[in-house]
Amino acid sequence: MAHISGSDRSQLLLLPEAIDDYVDVENPVRFIDAFVDGLDLKSLGFARVEAKVIGRPGYDPGDLLKLYIYGYLNRVRSSRRLEAECRRNMEVIWLLRTLKPDFKTIADFRSDNRAAFKSVFREFTVLCRRLDLFGRELLAIDGTRIKAVNNKDRNFTKASLDKFIAAADKKLDDYLARLDTDDEIEHAMAGARTRNLAEKIEALKRKRAEYAAYLKILERSGDDQVSMTDPDSRAMAAHTKVGVGYNVQIAVDAKNKMIVEQAVSNDVLDMGLLQRTAEPARAILDVEKLNIVADKGYYKIEDIEACERAALTPYMPRPQRGAAVKNGFFRKDEFRYDSVSDTYICPAGQTLKRIRESRLRELKKIEYGNPKACRACPLRSRCTRNIRHISRLDNEGVLDRMAERVSEKPEILNRRREIVEHPFGTIKQSMNQGAFLMRGLENVRAEFSLTALVYNLRRALNILGTKALLAAVRA
Numbered sequence: 001m002a003h004i005s006g007s008d009r010s011q012l013l014l015l016p017e018a019i020d021d022y023v024d025v026e027n028p029v030r031f032i033d034a035f036v037d038g039l040d041l042k043s044l045g046f047a048r049v050e051a052k053v054i055g056r057p058g059y060d061p062g063d064l065l066k067l068y069i070y071g072y073l074n075r076v077r078s079s080r081r082l083e084a085e086c087r088r089n090m091e092v093i094w095l096l097r098t099l100k101p102d103f104k105t106i107a108d109f110r111s112d113n114r115a116a117f118k119s120v121f122r123e124f125t126v127l128c129r130r131l132d133l134f135g136r137e138l139l140a141i142d143g144t145r146i147k148a149v150n151n152k153d154r155n156f157t158k159a160s161l162d163k164f165i166a167a168a169d170k171k172l173d174d175y176l177a178r179l180d181t182d183d184e185i186e187h188a189m190a191g192a193r194t195r196n197l198a199e200k201i202e203a204l205k206r207k208r209a210e211y212a213a214y215l216k217i218l219e220r221s222g223d224d225q226v227s228m229t230d231p232d233s234r235a236m237a238a239h240t241k242v243g244v245g246y247n248v249q250i251a252v253d254a255k256n257k258m259i260v261e262q263a264v265s266n267d268v269l270d271m272g273l274l275q276r277t278a279e280p281a282r283a284i285l286d287v288e289k290l291n292i293v294a295d296k297g298y299y300k301i302e303d304i305e306a307c308e309r310a311a312l313t314p315y316m317p318r319p320q321r322g323a324a325v326k327n328g329f330f331r332k333d334e335f336r337y338d339s340v341s342d343t344y345i346c347p348a349g350q351t352l353k354r355i356r357e358s359r360l361r362e363l364k365k366i367e368y369g370n371p372k373a374c375r376a377c378p379l380r381s382r383c384t385r386n387i388r389h390i391s392r393l394d395n396e397g398v399l400d401r402m403a404e405r406v407s408e409k410p411e412i413l414n415r416r417r418e419i420v421e422h423p424f425g426t427i428k429q430s431m432n433q434g435a436f437l438m439r440g441l442e443n444v445r446a447e448f449s450l451t452a453l454v455y456n457l458r459r460a461l462n463i464l465g466t467k468a469l470l471a472a473v474r475a
């Protein structure tokens, strides 16, 4: 039996007469088209919304925005590839009504309008809220690192530069000493080895001067590291696979695992980013109160307190840090605080009273102890090498309240992983966004806004379908 064969290429065919016939009613491009047409691009901050009165007419920003949303939805992010799609992809030909912008126009549109993409993401989030796609009760906050256009070898810290300069100075001294000796030995041999050494010295001097210049940049900026290809990117020490990149934070609603808020920064740590990410999400969801769950990387008393003030109820595990944990002694949570008497009760049942005060950042820190009891304690070898002190910040009640909430609902901590893994897994694996294409914080923010927008769009299409989304945007 023969295989299925195609038609003869030279045979005349009766193709549909309109481009519209090639795009079925359930095709997501129909939603992209209607969604962008319904946006007030000028108020969202897009440039050149009004056509020029004189001169060569430009492209409508709406058409280029449609192209980018379509491209990101279909894993086509580069301007050159988007240009190619405009010529060969029937869906894009339909979406752009046969327009064929060149790659430069496409790339310029993204960088000229980089601040406006977040507003488009928010517009779609508001539409999702109207469609009841968010549960508006529980948000999971998490961060990931995405690689920047900056190789690890092009990132320097003050310590690495100091180390290189010291090593270079040592090597230069050694070369110069050898140069003196070789001069004498090779005088009669036209100095081939000497010339070789002199070249090495020159190369090392150039490199040293380059590194000294980086050091000056660091000293001037007050930063602790400098990236030479993308100056805004940072080495993410705990994320060796990424190397140099950006910190991407998302707030994900538990109901359909959709992103409510996203932010890209070059903060190396997640600590301190909880309220900054959750507060705008609460505003978008338009609720009075919200539960938020995060991992222990966000555990910072000032941030947890700021969340409580903003009617956000945080849940996160208490990290086991400090010298006692490292040495295998009783952990702090094994000491019970009695707020009535302002004392701690230790595992041996002894009372630890206030003994001194100091400051940690802006906070008052109080130390509790009972030296007499420790000296006579049978549990001392499990508690301390000398006298055990327990420290408490003056607003530490905020941590106690959170620990109580977590003990009442411990399952909420497991939900965090399940909620945030879906968006991060999809973005990195299915959407293939393991690295940014552009340089600079503002540019990568624009990139990620598009990524988060199409992640939500894909979820909404899967849950409701194109027709329901189209009906909502036309209502």
Ligand code: SF4
Binding pocket: 346, 347, 348, 349, 350, 370, 373, 374, 375, 377, 378, 379, 380, 383, 384, 388
């Ligand atoms: S060593 Fe001191 S703090 Fe530790 S259990 Fe004994 S009495 Fe309590």
